[in-house]
Amino acid sequence: MYKASSRKSDLLLLAGFTVAVLLAPFILGPVGAGYPDLLQKFAIFGIFALGFNILFGLTGYLSFGHAAFLGVGSYAAVWTFKLFSMNPILAVIIATVVGGVFAVAIGFISLRRSGIYFSILTLALAQMSYNLAYSVLTPITNGETGLQLAQSDPRILDVAFGRDYGAVLPSSDFFGIHMTGYPGYYFCAALFVLCFFLSMRIFRSPFGMMLRAVKSNQNRMRYTGLNVRPYTLAAFVISGMYAGLAGGLLAVTDPLAGAERMQWTASGEVVLMTILGGAGTLLGPVIGAGVIKYFENIFSAFNEGVLEQIFSFLPEFLQHAMVSISSMFVGEGWHLTLGALFMVIVIFLPGGLMEGFSRIWQRLRRMTKRDDDKPVEPSSVPAE
Amino acid sequence: MSILTVENVNKRFGGLQALSNVNLQVEEGTVHAIIGPNGAGKSTLLNCFVGRLEPDTGSVVFNDVSLLGLKPHQINQVGVSRVFQTPEIFDDMSLLENVTIPALAKRDGSFKLNAWNAVRDENGIRDAAMECLADVELDGKSDELARALSRGDKRRLELAMCLVQEPKLLLLDEPTAGMSRADTNNTIELMKRIAENGMTMVVIEHDMHVVFSLAEKISVLAQGTVIAEDLPDKIKGDPRVQEAYLGGAHL
Structure with a gap:
């Protein structure tokens, strides 16, 4: 249900989001996700999903090829490292721009159609990019091996400013701070907060309203004097830039770019993230990205030994039964858990996890109202 | 002064001549109704005004701007709004x-x-x-x-x-279709109020009650041609209209 947001609630949401992102190492520590590599993934794929949501959540155009922009962003960032400088600022700017330019080209072609035809066109173009990266474009992408840094790279700007990395392979560094571990996370986190802020502005703006109108009724839009194509193209390019930035950050935290990043499974993953969290909501995609990356890293690390410990309180034959059943859902089989979770959510909560949260929140509110007349405490769960 | 001028508009769909030599002049500040039996070409004509269809020949001029070749959103931006x-x-x-x-x-x-x-x-x-x-x-x-x-x-x-x-011109395609009598009467009252504020309206309508309570001028379309265009009172008594539209029955 639509509810006008106030400036105050937006500020609260942004402040809450910023605090949560900054304190993530402490908040996520108890659930075993407080280590920098995974936190970086949360932030990077959060950005990817935020951008995807601007296209899919607002306009309803389901792109099945967004990983292409992620891959292009990575390649652009690694090339920036190789040619110009190891400074991540320049790399993410170029990755974003290149992602956007690539999105103009793909959007221009695929937005001629809508619905399933649009999805198929984006899928086809992304798979083409993937195959090109693997074969014909090997001079640029280094094919199967993936694009890597080398000691002999020119790095014009670094040389001009007298930066010398000596005999070791350089890693990206932000004015002397290496972009690995926590510094790498906080670099991603700063951009994550910025992206969230921009996404919020778009959601609240007349432009965002027009994008929702695209999803609702294109016919009425046309007869209301609005040209639909530029709106969808702008949304497509913005989300392509978000994806390019995310790809660039992947390269910043680990200076390597491979074609598999562009594969259709990666495109499918961001669709899952967005739907799981709640398409069209501000926070949903971020939560979806977090849940999926968490499952991927935590559940896949479970093995039979861990399971035997968990079920050790049971009699031995039951323990063995439980271990053999649940072992299908962890380790290599974590996709099975994800699939089951996804099905449950789509069937019972079509609006994603955000719908679940807002239902719980409303129920709590009703209960507290009935109990007494105390003013309702503001909560960090927004009424999106 | 005429705000919308339609001259010699023809439109053919395969073997069907949907509109043949339609001429129409809508005066500024009036309510102009277009009536006619099913399949007479009313909606086709309206679609030619808003850019959904392109006439084969003829011209549609709104306020000295030709609407032919313009996209729906461009036509809206020059001041034509449409109700579906x-x-x-x-x-x-x-x-x-x-x-x-x-x-x-x-x-x-x-x-x-x-x-x-x-x-x-x-x-x-x-x-x-x-x-x-x-x-x-x-x-x-x-x-x-x-x-x-x-x-x-x-x-x-x-x-x-x-x-x-x-808008300078408001097009309404059967504004009371599928409505209860109460809703219909409410809508008529609303449209009357809009008309009193000087809005130019073109109304396509089946319901004679609606037409005769609103229209200041009526064009009768049958088989793609305008067979009569006159004041409501005259249209009521026109034998050609009764023949074409009502199969000879009296209003």
């Missing part, structure tokens, strides 16, 4: 948003990347939208979703969406 037979509204948006969108389209043109400011700070736009909702007596429901409205209310919302743009 089945209300076309933004179902999953609130009533206020439904009216805000056309108001923004009027102010900002057909495309503007206005992504930084918040809609809630657009006080002028909101006031205009609320005023139009009040005009159609829907201001009490401004936060509700449009999909929850009754058929009659959806039609009124669509009218508000057109009115907020202050």
Whole structure:
């Protein structure tokens, strides 16, 4: 249900989001996700999903090829490292721009159609990019091996400013701070907060309203004097830039770019993230990205030994039964858990996890109202 | 002065001559009804005004601007708004948003990347939208979703969406189709009020009750040609009209 947001609630949401992102190492520590590599993934794929949501959540155009922009962003960032400088600022700017330019080209072609035809066109173009990266474009992408840094790279700007990395392979560094571990996370986190802020502005703006109108009724839009194509193209390019930035950050935290990043499974993953969290909501995609990356890293690390410990309180034959059943859902089989979770959510909560949260929140509110007349405490769960 | 001039418009669909040599002049500030039996070409003609169809030959001129070759959104931007037979509204948006969108389209043109400011700070736009909702007596429901409205209310919302743009010409395709008698009468009253404010309207309608309570001029279309164009009283008594439209029965 639509509810006008106030400036105050937006500020609260942004402040809450910023605090949560900054304190993530402490908040996520108890659930075993407080280590920098995974936190970086949360932030990077959060950005990817935020951008995807601007296209899919607002306009309803389901792109099945967004990983292409992620891959292009990575390649652009690694090339920036190789040619110009190891400074991540320049790399993410170029990755974003290149992602956007690539999105103009793909959007221009695929937005001629809508619905399933649009999805198929984006899928086809992304798979083409993937195959090109693997074969014909090997001079640029280094094919199967993936694009890597080398000691002999020119790095014009670094040389001009007298930066010398000596005999070791350089890693990206932000004015002397290496972009690995926590510094790498906080670099991603700063951009994550910025992206969230921009996404919020778009959601609240007349432009965002027009994008929702695209999803609702294109016919009425046309007869209301609005040209639909530029709106969808702008949304497509913005989300392509978000994806390019995310790809660039992947390269910043680990200076390597491979074609598999562009594969259709990666495109499918961001669709899952967005739907799981709640398409069209501000926070949903971020939560979806977090849940999926968490499952991927935590559940896949479970093995039979861990399971035997968990079920050790049971009699031995039951323990063995439980271990053999649940072992299908962890380790290599974590996709099975994800699939089951996804099905449950789509069937019972079509609006994603955000719908679940807002239902719980409303129920709590009703209960507290009935109990007494105390003013309702503001909560960090927004009424999106 | 005539605001819309249609000359010698022809439109053929395969073997069917949908419109043949249609001429029409809509005077500024009047309500002009187009009536005719099913398949007479009324909707085809309307579609030629708004850019959904392109006539094979002939001209459609609005306020000295030729509408031929223009896209629907361009035609709206020169001041022509349209109400559809089945209300076309933004179902999953609130009533206020439904009216805000056309108001923004009027102010900002057909495309503007206005992504930084918040809609809630657009006080002028909101006031205009609320005023139009009040005009159609829907201001009490401004936060509700449009999909929850009754058929009659959806039609009124669509009218508000057109009115907020202050069009120079309002096209209505069977505005009371599928409505209860009460809703129909409400809609007639509403359209009368709009007409009294000097709005030029072209109404396509089946319901004679609606036509004769509103129209100041009537064109009768049969088999793609205008067989009569006159004042309502004259049309009522025209034997050709009765023959074509009512199969000889008397009104």
